[in-house]
Amino acid sequence: MQKTVLSLAILLVFFQLTAQTERAGILAVNEQTIGIATGIDYSILPLEVSYKRGFDLFHYKYPTTLGVNVTVPLFDFDLNDFKVKLTSEATLLRKGNFEVRGGIDPLLTRIKMKTESMTSMGADVHLFTGLTNKKWNVGLEVTYNQIFTTHIQHTDLYRDLVFEDVLDGWYKNTASNLKLGFVVGRSFNKFDLFLNGGMAKTGKMKEYLYVPTMHALIGANYKF
Amino acid sequence: MMNLSKLLFYGVVLLLLLSCGKDPLEPNLLVPATVDQDATIPHFEVNNTRLHLETFGNSSNPVLIFLHGGPGTGDYRSFSRMLLEYDGYKLTDEYFVIMYDQRGAGLSRRYGDVVEAYKYSVEELTLENYLKDLEGIVNHFSPDEKVILFGHSWGGMHAMMYVNAHPDKVAAVILSEPGSFNADIENELSLTVASTNLLGEATNDIFWGHQNISPNEHQMLDYTFMNGFYNGLSPEYYHFSTTDLLPVFRFGAIASLNDLGSDGMDSEGNYTFDFTNHLDQFPTKVLFINGDLNEVLTPEYQEQNRAFLPSSEMKIIQGVGHDLIWIKPADHVRLMKTYLDEVL
Numbered sequence A: 001m002q003k004t005v006l007s008l009a010i011l012l013v014f015f016q017l018t019a020q021t022e023r024a025g026i027l028a029v030n031e032q033t034i035g036i037a038t039g040i041d042y043s044i045l046p047l048e049v050s051y052k053r054g055f056d057l058f059h060y061k062y063p064t065t066l067g068v069n070v071t072v073p074l075f076d077f078d079l080n081d082f083k084v085k086l087t088s089e090a091t092l093l094r095k096g097n098f099e100v101r102g103g104i105d106p107l108l109t110r111i112k113m114k115t116e117s118m119t120s121m122g123a124d125v126h127l128f129t130g131l132t133n134k135k136w137n138v139g140l141e142v143t144y145n146q147i148f149t150t151h152i153q154h155t156d157l158y159r160d161l162v163f164e165d166v167l168d169g170w171y172k173n174t175a176s177n178l179k180l181g182f183v184v185g186r187s188f189n190k191f192d193l194f195l196n197g198g199m200a201k202t203g204k205m206k207e208y209l210y211v212p213t214m215h216a217l218i219g220a221n222y223k224f
Numbered sequence B: 001m002m003n004l005s006k007l008l009f010y011g012v013v014l015l016l017l018l019s020c021g022k023d024p025l026e027p028n029l030l031v032p033a034t035v036d037q038d039a040t041i042p043h044f045e046v047n048n049t050r051l052h053l054e055t056f057g058n059s060s061n062p063v064l065i066f067l068h069g070g071p072g073t074g075d076y077r078s079f080s081r082m083l084l085e086y087d088g089y090k091l092t093d094e095y096f097v098i099m100y101d102q103r104g105a106g107l108s109r110r111y112g113d114v115v116e117a118y119k120y121s122v123e124e125l126t127l128e129n130y131l132k133d134l135e136g137i138v139n140h141f142s143p144d145e146k147v148i149l150f151g152h153s154w155g156g157m158h159a160m161m162y163v164n165a166h167p168d169k170v171a172a173v174i175l176s177e178p179g180s181f182n183a184d185i186e187n188e189l190s191l192t193v194a195s196t197n198l199l200g201e202a203t204n205d206i207f208w209g210h211q212n213i214s215p216n217e218h219q220m221l222d223y224t225f226m227n228g229f230y231n232g233l234s235p236e237y238y239h240f241s242t243t244d245l246l247p248v249f250r251f252g253a254i255a256s257l258n259d260l261g262s263d264g265m266d267s268e269g270n271y272t273f274d275f276t277n278h279l280d281q282f283p284t285k286v287l288f289i290n291g292d293l294n295e296v297l298t299p300e301y302q303e304q305n306r307a308f309l310p311s312s313e314m315k316i317i318q319g320v321g322h323d324l325i326w327i328k329p330a331d332h333v334r335l336m337k338t339y340l341d342e343v344l
Helices: A002-012 A157-162 B002-018 B076-083 B127-141 B154-165 B183-188 B200-209 B218-234 B255-258 B299-306 B329-342
Strands: A030-041 A047-056 A062-071 A082-095 A098-114 A115-134 A136-154 A169-187 A191-201 A216-222 B043-046 B049-056 B062-067 B096-100 B147-152 B170-176 B285-290 B314-318
Touching: A002 B329, A047 A216, A062 B200, A098 A136, A098 B200, A115 A169, A136 A191, A157 B218, A169 A216, B043 B127, B049 B076, B062 B127, B062 B154, B076 B096, B096 B127, B096 B329, B127 B154, B127 B183, B127 B218, B147 B154, B154 B170, B170 B329, B183 B299, B200 B218, B255 B299, B285 B299, B285 B329, B299 B314, B314 B329
Parallel strands: B062 B096, B062 B147, B147 B170, B170 B285, B285 B314
Antiparallel strands: A030 A047, A030 A216, A047 A062, A062 A082, A082 A098, A098 A115, A115 A136, A136 A169, A169 A191, A191 A216, B043 B049, B049 B096
């Protein structure tokens, strides 16, 4: 499955079609995309599937993109581990090719482990600053993630081995994560390709047990 | 604009609702309280710290002190099966047993913060303080008589640190898969990540879980460490049991990251300690116990430690890895009784 996703992404690089949108990586009103991405992003080779659509919201002078992302870790695939994110993005500032875009993405993420299962609700706030034209989209992106509340349900294993009286239930403000990195996008006729990567920081933690402190995603969107 | 205002209002209300819930940093919610947070936990004040400590048996018997592994990644709960009766005998029949969680571990006092720990520079978590804590315990519980030390893994190193400093105060030593006695041996150990499956479910679970729990503070870091250990991230070369897992009171994550601290290693993580320079003053026979599955702390590796203790003896327990104290407590008690009957 992972090989299929990677092969598809690499093949898409060679699609050289003609028509162009106004700005690479930005949807016009009523324009839609479906996309896939993979790489390293809180998992090694996750699969991210997305749908986006451009809207004219509140008569704002630029189109607003709304969508949904579903991400699952691929290894030992388990439907108990997933993330659903409602995405939004709008241009905040445009001067020639220079552009600042941002958005707030409410999200729900879930994980089930041997010791507990956790379901979290929070949001990503992201800001892109860079240059865009019809074909290219290059810049820096910062994403701050805040989890507002997490429901934790422990297993008997945790109660037996660590803490018998652990309390299940909702816990507030359990996580914050920061990602800072570059974004490169190239627009083709019906496809947008993108690559982003950089540092990823969870709390104050530098590293632990071989978990990378980085993110890197390669993906493609099909426009219709 | 009206629509936008309503949207913002509902957004703020939603955020407030979502922020409801218990504080994950409160003791006794996700992780147990320590001796600083719950005065009813048995404890002992020594060397300006408060340790989770319990005694078992008759205080008039010879003192037998257990030193757990780590630093930080273990506590004395792992020794609890050693107190049970095997073949009609239990250690407390003959010995006054003392078990305690070292500073920064188990239910003992927490120290340092996440950032310091990565630099091996937590001020209170040093070899000097680990030694002073044990000196205080020995001086309090056995001021006039020699003590018996039992150490597992890092606890074995800790025991030898004490023997090296006070060879005249130790009557016997039992070492269950101890770590290295000096930096030369420890720096040669190849503790690599080679056996960890980066593409496996365990690694991905812990990575994915960062979106749910961030280790910003002690409690959350301890919780994350426990998740890592019990979801399969411990190195395979230690061959821990997968069906009868080693329990803990709490993982002392900061103490674990801080490792031996600033007087046991340099800021690059190279070890500098030496617990061997006075071992020639300790002629007593020492008992080594090893499992046969551990791929790192093997009987062959222990020969380097045993070179400093010419009269030592090695006993192998079959079919067990580094959690041998938990999996094979009866074998330990039997070997200890035989050994102590001989040397005391």
